[in-house]
Amino acid sequence: MTDVTVVLPFRDAADTLEEALDSVLSQRGVAVEVLAVDDGSHDGGSAMAQRMAASHRGLTVLESTTPGLVGALRTGISQVRSELLARMDADDISLPDRIGEQVQRMRASPALSILGTRVELLSAQPIAGGMQRYIAWQNALLTEADHRAQLFVESPLCHPSTVMRTTALEQLGGYRDGPFPEDYDLWLRADAAGLAMAKLDSVGLRWRQGPGRATLVDPRYGPDRFLACKAPHLAARLRTRQGDVAVWGAGKTGRHLARALEPHGIRACAFVDVDPGKVGRTARDAPIVDPDWLRTHRPTWVVVAVGAAGARDEVRAHLDASGLAEGRDYLCAA
Secondary structure (H helix, E strand, C coil): CCCCEEEEECCCCCCCEEEHHHHCCCCCCCCCCHHHHHHHCCCCHHHHHHHHHHHHHCCCECCCCCCCCHHHHHHCCCCCCCEEEEECCCCCECCHHHHHHHHHHHHHHCCEEHHHHHHHEEECCCHHHHHHHHHHHHHHHCCCCHHHHHCCCEEEEEEEHHHEEEHHHHHHHCCCCCCCCCHHHHHHHHCCCCEEEEEEEEEEEEEECCCHCCCHHHHHCCCHHHHHHHHHHHHHHHCCCCCCEEECCCHHHHHHHHHHHHHHHCCCCCCCCCCCCCCCEEEEEEECCCCCCCHHCCCEEECCCCCCCHHHHHHHHHHHCCCCCCCCCCCEEC
């Protein structure tokens, strides 16, 4: 009996595919079925996967019915019959106990719909500081409350590290194809539907980085696409409590976020900033004020949108000390 089905799309990944497949086929303490979906490969990856399938009963190789990652995911998901579905990419490595631990946690937590793991970066080249900070941020999010509170900063889960309930994916209508990151779109819709996400407090995936990775070269994963993707969901969260919305951050990050929210009915009543050169001016037709403004003005929400490294934690500490609670009175975004 299969405990979980792993959906692994691949395209021109002959150099890493065998190691990726081996890592999920050799998972400990869990019955795994692997669906490797060929998304139009032109190298030897498909033939290699077929050879592996001949000696592994748990591996099936499929041809994607439509081109592209989302099409390959849909092809694989259409063949899933197990209650749990795991994701995996063709250039990553799952550690031996990753999926078994996730299955155990999902069985013990019936209210949990999506579960990731902490990840470690794998690269032959030095990894940029921005990516290292992103992984440190992502790895620090463990609980359901963490993921819900930080959802609008960035994608809180590493997609190929996740296990999902098949019924939850069906409830959401599966992956959507469009000019946006398909995984972040799914997490946002899951949150809007009240589905809980969390992460194991252990590293389960070695996430390979390279110059050709889609997150670096595909325009769907650009900052503007993430912002457009999150804006309607953030606006909907802000509308759960009626009242004024102030944005902390009058720089580029805050102004861009405020602009993205406006078509969805949210307009900043003020921008809070610590830069004396900005205070007293306006942005998006709203006044730029210093943090003391919050002592006499209590907007319903403060959206923290600052781009400088470490600035978000400083603002969070200030707001916490003022008696505001993250998730109730303020949200962090980017």
